[in-house]
Amino acid sequence: MELSDHLFRREAGRMVATLTRILGVHNLALAEDVVQDAFCRALEVWKFRGVPENPSAWLMATAKNRAIDVLRRERTARTFAPELGRLLESEWTIVPIVEEQFGATAIKDDQLRMMFSCCNPRLPEEAQVALVLHILCGFSVDEIASAFVSSHAAVEKRISRAKKVLAESKKLFDISGPDDFSRRLIAVQRALYLLFNEGYHGASPESAVRAELCREAMRLTALLFDNPLGATPATYALAALMCFHAARLPARVDALGNLSSLFDQDRSRWDAQLVAEGQKLLDLSATGPEITEYHIEAAIACVHAMAQRAEDTDWGRIVSLYDTLMRIRPSPVVALNRAIAVAQHEGPRRGLEEIRAIADLDRLAAYPFYHAALGEFEFRSGRNEIAREHFRKALALARSPMERRFLDQRVGACQ
């Protein structure tokens, strides 16, 4: 039996979520120890006996047995999940209650509950994302640090603070109350959106790492819309947005490992199945009175996905979608993307005008693609000297080797 990719990581997330449900959120560290134990055991046994038929079930069963051991051993010394009350204190009920918590539906809910608990408003957004990655996706501190191009110490500090806040919350988030659920849902969607973006645009030089972040964001979003309360139009729109972008991942990097812009991508490498999935989800999102930024971003991504060739893109439609996005969630980056769409639609001169009209333009000063956009418009206007200066500025701000190579080529093109 071969192990499927990242099986241990995924199972780690499921196991911690379920164990925390049983042991209580204040015993998160104990839950993590139980998981570590179960993996060590798996490793020891499987080395000699081979990987079993159903490794996930094996790991879950081991975690379950360890949990029962811990409950028996520590029931006088510790308190466990208050939600499960005294059932965990009596020898008669420990086993059946733990069995019940390890049922398939319960495990799915546990992941959702943990996701909502991680997106605690007391935590800054980046800490929520790091916590989701660490607890639910099984990423180690080092792996998160390398994905975010951050130092081990910084990520460790962020995660241990976040875990403290989580443990102090005493109880896991209650996903059965519709009002609390909808309020917290907004934060959860935002964290998943940021997680996906980190994968899609992130600075990690390894495209494999980044694709994994995107896949994890998609997996967790699917958990969200599998739940009746989580399956809101905004969740479907978010999922659609992820599908459209993920469909382009295989074409984002060319055969030489260089970043390929949307205009130059080999569109035959886009994943047609994900595009179709995205359309289905976008249809599902089109109900109710509310239009979120996810709806608009998904609609923009859909327009791109529909164009067989870059020159077939309906730029007029994209500009009007950006107009809407500027009303819902204005930001300098959205304004910049709008300006780029205007330039495509009405020419580089108009693009330059739109950029100059951006409010808070100084907030884009450190963003390499602001300078790259200026460079592009000047280049297309035939002012190669000025274009080169802009591309040089962009190059100096590049965040990854891939961006650097891409911008270096643009500098070279201005000769």
Added chain:
Amino acid sequence: MSEFVFLYRGGEPGRSPEQWQQSMQKWSAWMKQLTDKGHIQHPGHPLERSGKLVKGKQKAVTDGPFAEAKDVVGGYTLVEARDLDQAVEISKGCPIFDVDGAVEVRPVMKLST
């Protein structure tokens, strides 16, 4: 052909699920390679890291650990090889070396009768 016992000593388990998975995949590949070449007489067993030590005339019973953690035997495999040199060569493929562990290669004594 002669018989050997590989005793696996020490070896830090990884720190993340991804590392555990990689370690598992390496072990599977190594065991499969040895099996395919007919070197495995018995894949052996893992041993618990805990237990009791019974010692001396007094038969004093103490808890483990019996040795430094890095020296604890975590399992064994019965291997067939031409000679000690070949057995040692075979052992060098063991993934335990990636995690600071050791393999003790011991010939099983041949009895003439």
